[in-house]
Amino acid sequence: MDVAGILSQCREHMNKSLEFFRRELRGIRTGRASTALIDYIKVEYYGSPTELRELAAISVPEPTLLLVKPFDPTSVAAIVRALETADLGLNPQSERNAIRINVPAPSAQRRQQLATQVKKMAEDARVTTRNERRDANKLVDQIAKDKSSHLSEDGAKDAKDEVEKLTKKHIELIDQVCAKKVDEIEKN
Helix, strand or coil, X not given: CCHHHHHHHHHHHHHHHHHHHHHHHCCXXXXXXXXXXXXXXXXXXXXXXXXXXXXXXEEEXXXXXXXXEECXXXXXXXXHHHHHHCCCCCEEEEECCEXXXXXXXXXXXXHHHHHHHHHHXXXXXXXXXXHHHHHHHHHHHHHHHCHHHCCCHHHHHHHHHHHHHXXXXXXXXXXXXXXXXXXXXXXX
């Protein structure tokens, strides 16, 4: 692999970790009802774990209410069970072929816990980004040591500087996403 390939791979992995972080944040509730809160909950459906969004239409008829309408009415009990065991602090109420979920505003203590959880998730994303930096720098060092690669010390240093710029950029993006989510949690 050449230096351009290493940089490309590093950028790709850092982007994936950022996207994973953003996807994980969708499951953190802020006080407003959001379909993203329960979209990815796994429901035991005919013996296999299936995401809720594949089994039901999820809507937000009111700011503090989620409405789940299963495509298969026989799956209501399984969906209610999955929502109760998801540890989101929600209390689903089934009504014939639909499930209503009241999303209460979190208490001040719960908001603090959620903000702490978001900050921990952000730190995990930063660690993943730094690990990508470490791996890319190791590959650059390996190429620099290989005499047949024709990579000079200056070329290796430039490549490492580029990896460092990528790392700083991604960590700044993670920090921005984290700050926005914490602000959402604290204000709503």
